[in-house]
Amino acid sequence: MGVIMKVEIPREQLIYAKVLRYGTIISLVTISVAYIVYIAEISPRYIEFGKLMENWGKKTHEFVKETNYPTGWSWLGLLWYGEFINLLLLAILAFLPLICYLAIIPIFVAKRDVIYLLIAIAEVIVLLLAASGVIAVGH
């Protein structure tokens, strides 16, 4: 019988894995529940499904104009509507890599790994910039 050999995994990699694991499980379970609440109309809908179906074939800026669908992060003020709770949970999913990066930055500091510390900080800035809504296209 073969002997199973162990490979040492760096600490920052294990911490990243742990944060990611719990974050993903919690996000996917809550998102499924929130979606059922949304389609069962337990929470109110911002756009009625009939109107949504009339407009989902249109390009984003036309869709936004027709349905008054909020852009940027202004929908955070409308979280009592079913679609925006779902949107928040999807956004949290997209924030998970950022959270993982924030969790491993102290390890690079402790290891005095300057290059990877800078890469991690740059990645956080890129993700925050993308999420900020500052970068936009005109129509």
Add this chain to the structure above:
Amino acid sequence: MDLATLWWFWILLLFIFTFLLGILAVMAGIGGGVLYTPIVGGFFPFHLDFVRASGLFIALSSSLSAGPGLLRRGLANLRLAMPMALIASTSSIAGALVGLAMPTNIVQILLGIAIIFISFIMARAKRAEFPMVEKADKLSQILKISGVYYEGSSNEIVEWKVHRTWQAMILFVFIGFIAGMFGLGAGWANVPVLNLVMGTPLKIAAGTSNFLLSITDASAAFIYLTHGSLLPFITVPSVVGIMLGASVGVRLLAKVRPRVVRRVVIVVLLFAGIRTLLKGLGIWV
């Protein structure tokens, strides 16, 4: 009664379709996002903007679910992924912005061409289990990109190092751009670059690629989200469907011949690419 007028019909159809897609994608060793965007974009009534946003979230969720296991077993390497992810996530923002600004038919034509090209890459690309890297290049030495992992098939600890790091970095600029522009996961491009260009062992290339996608796609996903292109109505059943399908696919993996499934999926992908191209050209609307 016309089913197409019923909202629940579309949710059900999306869920069943993405569930099957999840099974197929795992069995064929292909990311779900690359199949989802052209097929849903070509055959469902949703605008391509919303489909691309959902495609990114599909690739993102699949990658996030696989990430912890890959990292813990050392099959994804953080030191290899981080510099590439920084480059690809930055260019994916540019890709997403260009994609949203362009007229729909142009995006469709370009997506169609990209998908046809990707299906040829998938059919033709060679892979090397343990590529030969005589000497690690200077940049990878500075970044300390190397590692070891346990190879179960031979019960050995495999040591690996990489070369041609800056050439790979340039390629990741394009990979990120395409991923952001078309809402595709980019495993089809990540794996050959990590494996054939940099000389990473295939298992590490596949694992790191899968993990890398979560970072690349997150930045593009934010662009679609803040522009109003993310519709939970479409995205949530797609994400849940594909992930449940993937978990079933993993169990069926032992019972099927992955090469046969892979060929079938490549043909489907080629068909979806042609359909998207013809839709963009106004020939098959």
